[in-house]
Amino acid sequence: xxxxxxxxxxxxxxxxxxxxxxxxxxxxxxxxxxxxxxxxxxxxxxxxxxxxxxxxxxxxxxxxxxxxxxxxxxxxxxxxxxxxxxxxxxxxxxxxxxxxxxxxxxxxxxxxxxxxxxxxxxxxxxxxxxxxxxxxxxxxxxxxxxxxxxxxxxxxxxxxxxxxxxxxxxxxxxxxxxxxxxxxxxxxxxxxxxxxxxxxxxxxxxxxxxxxxxxxxxxxxxxxxxxxxxxxxxxxxxxxxxxxxxxxxxxxxxxxxxxxxxxxxxxxxxxxxxxxxxxxxxxxxxxxxxxxxxxxxxxxxxxxxxxxxx
Amino acid sequence: xxxxxxxxxxxxxxxxxxxxxxxxxxxxxxxxxxxxxxxxxxxxxxxxxxxxxxxxxxxxxxxxxxxxxxxxxxxxxxxxxxxxxxxxxxxxxxxxxxxxxxxxxxxxxxxxxxxxxxxxxxxxxxxxxxxxxxxxxxxxxxxxxxxxxxxxxxxxxxxxxxxxxxxxxxxxxxxxxxxxxxxxxxxxxxxxxxxxxxxxxxxxxxxxxxxxxxxxxxxxxxxxxxxxxxxxxxxxxxxxxxxxxxxxxxxxxxxxxxxxxxxxxxxxxxxxxxxxxxxxxxxxxxxxxxxxxxxxxxxxxxxxxxxxxxxxxxxxxxxxxxxxxxxxxxxx
Numbered sequence: 001x002x003x004x005x006x007x008x009x010x011x012x013x014x015x016x017x018x019x020x021x022x023x024x025x026x027x028x029x030x031x032x033x034x035x036x037x038x039x040x041x042x043x044x045x046x047x048x049x050x051x052x053x054x055x056x057x058x059x060x061x062x063x064x065x066x067x068x069x070x071x072x073x074x075x076x077x078x079x080x081x082x083x084x085x086x087x088x089x090x091x092x093x094x095x096x097x098x099x100x101x102x103x104x105x106x107x108x109x110x111x112x113x114x115x116x117x118x119x120x121x122x123x124x125x126x127x128x129x130x131x132x133x134x135x136x137x138x139x140x141x142x143x144x145x146x147x148x149x150x151x152x153x154x155x156x157x158x159x160x161x162x163x164x165x166x167x168x169x170x171x172x173x174x175x176x177x178x179x180x181x182x183x184x185x186x187x188x189x190x191x192x193x194x195x196x197x198x199x200x201x202x203x204x205x206x207x208x209x210x211x212x213x214x215x216x217x218x219x220x221x222x223x224x225x226x227x228x229x230x231x232x233x234x235x236x237x238x239x240x241x242x243x244x245x246x247x248x249x250x251x252x253x254x255x256x257x258x259x260x261x262x263x264x265x266x267x268x269x270x271x272x273x274x275x276x277x278x279x280x281x282x283x284x285x286x287x288x289x290x291x292x293x294x295x296x297x298x299x300x301x302x303x304x305x306x307x308x309x310x
Numbered sequence: 311x312x313x314x315x316x317x318x319x320x321x322x323x324x325x326x327x328x329x330x331x332x333x334x335x336x337x338x339x340x341x342x343x344x345x346x347x348x349x350x351x352x353x354x355x356x357x358x359x360x361x362x363x364x365x366x367x368x369x370x371x372x373x374x375x376x377x378x379x380x381x382x383x384x385x386x387x388x389x390x391x392x393x394x395x396x397x398x399x400x401x402x403x404x405x406x407x408x409x410x411x412x413x414x415x416x417x418x419x420x421x422x423x424x425x426x427x428x429x430x431x432x433x434x435x436x437x438x439x440x441x442x443x444x445x446x447x448x449x450x451x452x453x454x455x456x457x458x459x460x461x462x463x464x465x466x467x468x469x470x471x472x473x474x475x476x477x478x479x480x481x482x483x484x485x486x487x488x489x490x491x492x493x494x495x496x497x498x499x500x501x502x503x504x505x506x507x508x509x510x511x512x513x514x515x516x517x518x519x520x521x522x523x524x525x526x527x528x529x530x531x532x533x534x535x536x537x538x539x540x541x542x543x544x545x546x547x548x549x550x551x552x553x554x555x556x557x558x559x560x561x562x563x564x565x566x567x568x569x570x571x572x573x574x575x576x577x578x579x580x581x582x583x584x585x586x587x588x589x590x591x592x593x594x595x596x597x598x599x600x601x602x603x604x605x606x607x608x609x610x611x612x613x614x615x616x617x618x619x620x621x622x623x624x625x626x627x628x629x630x631x632x633x634x635x636x637x638x639x640x641x642x
Contacts, residue, residue, distance in 0.1 A: 202413040206476070209371055210427040211400025224417045300417060300460040 001296065001303055008292045012285045019281040020274075024067065027270060028060050036268030037080050054080070054270070067274075076278075077271040086275045089260070094279065097256035099172060100248070101241045104179030108237060112184040113230075116191020117218060123196055132192070138185030143244050147178045147251035164253035175252045179244065183237050190233050194226040201225075228299050235291035239284055314516050315347040315370065315484055319379035322365050322540075339365040341540035342379070344614065347516050349483065354527040354548065355520045356563065357537035363520045366537070367486040370518060371405055372396070383484065401431055404477035408489035410469035414461040420447070421457030424476045431480070442479060450475045450505060467498035471505065478509060485517040491526055503529050524567050528552060536560045539595040546620025556622040556630050558600050594625070602626060 027033065034050040035042065051057045055066060070077065076086035115135075119128040138146075154174060155163035162171050198204065199222055207217050245258030253259065257276055264272040296302045320343040323336040339362045347353055355363045368374045370381055372388040381388045383399055391399060407413040415423060425443035428434050434442060444454035450471040461469055470490070477485055487506075491499045503526060510517070521527050527534065528548055535545040536559060544557040555561045594612050597603040604626075612623045624630075 202407045202409065203415045205368075205373060206405055206407060206413050206473070207415075207426070208373060209400065209403070209405035210430065210476070210480075211397055212426065212430050216430070221415050221418075225415070298417075301462050304460065304463070 004296055004302070005293055008289055012289045015288075016278075016281055016285050020278050021064065023277045024064055024274060025060060027273065028056075028063070032056075033268065033270045037270070071278075076275040079272050080269050081267050081272075086271050089272060090257070090275050090279055093255060093257045093260045096166060096254060097242075097245050097249070097258060100175050100179060100254065100256060101238070101245060103172070103176045104183060104241050105234075105238050107176065107180040108183035108187055108241075109234065111180065112187025113191050115184070115188035117195055117223070119188065120192045120195035120199065121218065123192075128192075132189065135185040135189050138181050139189065141182070142247075143178055143182050144247045144251050146182060147175070147248055150174050150178050150181075151251070166254050171252075171254070175248050175254050178248050178251075179241050182244075183241060187230075187233065187237060191226060191230060194229055195222055198222045198225050224298065228295065231291055231294045231298060235287050238287045242280065242283055242287075312348065313346040313382075314349045314351070314384060315345075315518075316382045317343055317345040317370060317379065318382075319344070320366070320369055320376055320381060321378040322362075322369055322374065323377040338362075338540045340369060340376075343537075343540075343542050345370075345535065345542070347484070347518065349516055350510075350514060351516045351533065352510065352531040353516075353518050354531035354534040355518060355537060356522060356524060356527060356534060358522055360539075361537040362540035363537050364488050365540075367405070367488045367518060367520050370484075371403055371486055372399065373405070397431065401427075401480050402482050403484040404480070404482045404486070406473055406477045406485060406487045406490045409493045410466060410473045411461060413473050414469060416461055418460075419457065420459050420461070420464070420472050424457075424472065424479055427476070427480050433480070443475070446475045446479045447472070449509070450478075451501075465498075466494055467501060470494060470498075470502055474502075474505070474509070478513070478515075481513060481515075483514060483516060485515060487517055487519045487521075489521055490519070492521060492523060499526065506530060524563060536563065541595055541623065542614070543596065543624070544620060544622045545614075550619045554618075556617055556620060556627040557596075557624045558602055558630070559596050561630060594623075602629075 032047075034047045034054070034056055037050060038046055048057075055063055058066075067077075074087060076090070078085050079089060115131060119131050122128050141149075151163040151174065154161045161173050162168070163174060165171050195218075199218075204217060204221055207221050208214075212221070242258075245256055246262055247258070248254070249256045249258035249260075250262055257279060261273070261276045261280075263269075264276060320340055321338065322340040323338050326335040326337055328335050341362070343366060345353075345366075355366060357363045365374070369376050372381065372391070375389075383403070386395065386399075388399075414420075418426075421440060421443050424446055425439040428439040428442050429436065433439075440457070444457060447454050447456060452468060452471050452475070456464070456468070456472075461472070464472070470493075474490075490506075491502050494502060507530065509515075519527055519530050531548055533546065534548045534551050536543050536551075536557065538559050544551060544555065544560045551560065552564065555564050592611070593609055594600070594603070594607040597607040600607065606625050610625070612625045614621050614623045615627065617627050
């Protein structure tokens with residue numbers, strides 16, 4: 001178990017290093033960063049000055065070593081657009097994004113898992129069919145379109161909630177709702193099919209024949225077995241929420257990592273883009289590591305690897 | 311009423327998938343089955359796949375509701391059971407299924423699963439339940455040290471012993487064994503059969519042993535019932551049925567049992583083809599495969615009749631008088 005976790009941890013670090021290296025190189029070979037910062041009309045002299053200032057005149061391996069050395073000391077440089085330290089910019093935006101993604105994720109689980117269980121237990125009923133039709137719709141509509149629809153409903157038509165900004169808690173409601181609806185739709189469909197599959201297993205019939213109460217069959221026998229594939233899917237869905245923050249935060253003008261990232265890309269803000277990719281990658285790697293560990297904790301076949309009897 | 315378990319007119323119909331607005335079609339998995347089981351009686355139910363024997367087992371245990379007919383356990387009908395009565399019935403009955411790997415929860419230890427019934431019915435505290443599970447595991451030939459193992463850490467034979475231990479821990483009066491040894495290797499099968507025989511001797515236990523294996527069942531039951539397409543076609547004492555089968559289907563089944571005696575060889579299979587559910591509508595369900603079928607079999611369902619020591623549902627059962635297709639010794 002310990003060696004399993006250590007191996008996964010080492011792999012996570014390798015993924016992080018490779019991703020950062022890859023992005024660093026790609027950003028430099030896919031076009032001159034200095035030209036991107038200054039635009040098409042800049043004079044060659046201005047471009048040369050910018051190159052020298054930002055160290056872009058050195059070779060890429062050299063630039064990378066300098067960058068990596070500074071990054072290890074927590075120095076990610078300054079923003080090329082306003083000169084503020086990149087670390088400060090990221091530190092401001094991370095909590096904003098985490099509020100939206102963690103709340104959406106928790107609500108996704110709290111909504112999706114019970115709905116999935118109930119529809120599986122009542123499969124074929126009118127309620128099951130209605131909820132699952134809704135889930136297909138929620139799952140199919142892209143999040144930016146869902147976001148616009150939600151803005152129209154709550155901000156324009158009902159006028160009960162603000163549609164953009166982040167000054168009050170009410171501002172967080174619509175982005176969280178958007179993230180939750182799409183996520184819960186996918187999770188509930190998955191939980192339903194996993195539960196239906198497991199409730200047909202012979203060990204469930206055996207538990208029923210032994211007189212185990214139905215709620216205990218669902219919670220003690222079926223749910224832990226459905227949780228194994230569910231954890232994998234929840235990892236995807238957490239990753240999807242983070243990636244989706246680029247769209248959702250832009251739609252709701254929420255000043256988090258996602259909207260910051262799309263702005264930085266459009267301004268060619270090299271240092272900020274690099275640091276944000278590093279941050280996103282770190283989150284993704286952490287999610288995957290958590291999934292791997294949870295998977296081992298939940299599944300005795302993996303937990304007990306190496307000391308099997310035949 | 312002295313019978314432990316009694317089923318009358320027991321019928322289970324499954325609705326078949328049909329086009330919208332079409333008249334719904336039904337498959338009669340179990341069709342008007344009559345059955346009675348005395349305390350400590352051992353009944354074998356045999357038939358090929360699709361004959362409805364597993365559904366019969368589920369009906370007897372009340373795991374699925376019949377479309378028609380009823381099941382009485384100790385004189386009380388499943389249909390009139392209140393939740394408390396169900397709990398009492400669940401404590402006195404059990405189920406053992408075919409594949410022991412899928413019959414065990416992969417996430418729970420052997421000890422937890424064997425002890426579960428004790429805990430669910432609050433017959434003992436946690437430690438007491440564990441002690442009972444350990445004792446029960448020893449009774450099925452497993453060491454109590456296996457309590458903390460998971461199903462995937464055991465062999466097939468060990469798993470089936472665990473499933474049997476889980477079924478017997480509350481000392482039930484009735485167990486349904488559904489193909490309980492079919493998934494096991496022949497050598498392991500023999501051990502489990504011996505185990506079941508000795509467990510039965512020590513207990514006040516009646517069971518229904520569902521199988522397609524005519525050789526295994528003769529070591530395990532007193533009486534046998536042969537099913538074909540949801541109907542019971544012949545039933546009686548195992549010795550008399552095996553030595554003088556009356557129904558053409560029983561005769562064909564027994565003649566098809568492979569033997570190690572090289573002087574007895576079945577060149578031609580006695581019956582051909584497969585189950586034909588469309589034939590269950592009217593007349594004898596077996597007629598399409600029966601070498602003796604005649605005009606009456608087309609229109610009239612043969613009723614169960616007492617004939618000597620067994621009951622047979624065939625219009626011309628008398629013709630198949632004792633001259634057996636082949637003798638099969640019945641071990642006792």
